[in-house]
Amino acid sequence: MEYGLIFLLINNQKLEIPQIILKSHPLQSKIVPKLTYNSNSCKTSSNTSVDKKVEEKSFATAEVATLMAPQIPSNESLPKLPQELITAILVRLPVKSLLQFKSVSKEWFALISSSVNGLIFYRIWFNSLVLWNPSTGKYKQLPDLMPTQMVTTGYCFNYGFGYDEVHNDYKIVALFREIRKHCVGAKIYSLKSDSWRILDDAQGEMLYDGSGKLVNGKLHWVTIVDGGWSIMSIDMVDEKCRKVEQPCYGVDQFSLTLGSVGK
Amino acid sequence: MVKLKSNDDKEFEVEEAAVIQSEMIKNMIEDGCATSVIPLPNIDSKTLIKVIEYLNKHINMGKAAETGEEDDLKEFDEQFVNMGWEELFDVIMAANYLNIHELMELCCQSAADRLKNKSVRAVREMLKITNDLTEEEEQEIINDAPWAFEGPEIDDTVN
Known part of the structure; x- marks a missing residue:
């Protein structure tokens, strides 16, 4: 798979879609994206009462926050922007700048061309979804996940982008939660069928980590279920949800951040 | 209020x-x-x-x-x-x-x-980012799209 698709979230048609051409790069297997400790991509809910439990828990355990994520030293002198905010800036840059800025640092390389199976994944926090194939320059707007009205009135989303090797199909998992509600809904998009299907398995769990991490054909998320942290995987082939067994960390209280390393 | x-x-x-x-x-x-x-x-x-x-x-x-x-x-x-x-x-x-x-x-x-249009060096300096890529890795990225690293508009000044 030399060329992949880019998954972009754009807020309106005006936003420049970077006409970037990237192929699978030998470096990518060596790149470990740095994961910042990030309370939630769901910004608006972090200060509300229902989420209080999560907030307190995450503050209390921030010291052991990155049990699973390898760290790359970061600068101290500027505020450290979470990856999704750096991405929100990068998507506004022309292709030429983006291609250059891959060589700024490992983190920027991973952000601009982070890819699995040669696929490239962009994510910012707006609600219009586009699939884009840089080798042909064609892009495709995905069907609406839910009515726009609902999107703008208080839902937060987590996405994962994966590839089903058996059916040669690109899939996107969207997990969404009504702000201040615990109950999570889940849908999966298949490029072949060009439609969203409800993922019954993934309903009801409370999500934590931002975007899904694709490893061995499964998307992984950190979840909080009944106040405890766990890791959930969604198989891109059979689209089933499973719980991933975790090692014994040797501490009673912990929080998790997921990372993934090449294939 | x-x-x-x-x-x-x-x-x-x-x-x-x-x-x-x-x-x-x-x-x-x-x-x-x-x-x-x-x-x-x-x-x-x-x-x-x-x-x-x-x-x-x-x-x-x-x-x-x-x-x-x-x-x-x-x-x-x-x-x-x-x-x-x-x-x-x-x-x-x-x-x-x-x-x-x-x-x-x-x-x-x-x-x-x-x-936009800043050089890589200028971006690192402006945002105080440490370059943690090896020379070989950096060269590989440049070799991928050398044209992107050239041009009169590329601005190496820091502001």
Whole structure:
């Protein structure tokens, strides 16, 4: 798979879609994206009462926050922007700048061309979804996940982008939660069928980590279920949800951040 | 009026009409969670003052269009983002936290405008990013698209 698709979230048609051409790069297997400790991509809910439990828990355990994520030293002198905010800036840059800025640092390389199976994944926090194939320059707007009205009135989303090797199909998992509600809904998009299907398995769990991490054909998320942290995987082939067994960390209280390393 | 409290314990009174441009605070008010003071543990007073300045100026967006004050607002926005990187990042994080779409747009676009056409060296210096790529890795990236690293518009100055 030399060329992949880019998954972009754009807020309106005006936003420049970077006409970037990237192929699978030998470096990518060596790149470990740095994961910042990030309370939630769901910004608006972090200060509300229902989420209080999560907030307190995450503050209390921030010291052991990155049990699973390898760290790359970061600068101290500027505020450290979470990856999704750096991405929100990068998507506004022309292709030429983006291609250059891959060589700024490992983190920027991973952000601009982070890819699995040669696929490239962009994510910012707006609600219009586009699939884009840089080798042909064609892009495709995905069907609406839910009515726009609902999107703008208080839902937060987590996405994962994966590839089903058996059916040669690109899939996107969207997990969404009504702000201040615990109950999570889940849908999966298949490029072949060009439609969203409800993922019954993934309903009801409370999500934590931002975007899904694709490893061995499964998307992984950190979840909080009944106040405890766990890791959930969604198989891109059979689209089933499973719980991933975790090692014994040797501490009673912990929080998790997921990372993934090449294939 | 709605009272906001920064993480350094300073309180600010803001008109409700202005403050509800923040989706987060709007939701809190609608839910009745904003009866007294709203604490903002992620935002310091210096940043909050900037955000409130923006909210107050943008309070009557609709009216501005009617009375021809649009240019005025545009000028304000241009002036508003005229700040250092550190302050800009703080405002971006605050706008993201408070969920103020227009302010996010404005600040992220300003950041992108500053980075556009800059050389890699200039970007690293401006944003104080340490280059942790090996020479070989860097060369490989350049070899992938050498044309992107050349051109008269590439600006090596730091600002």
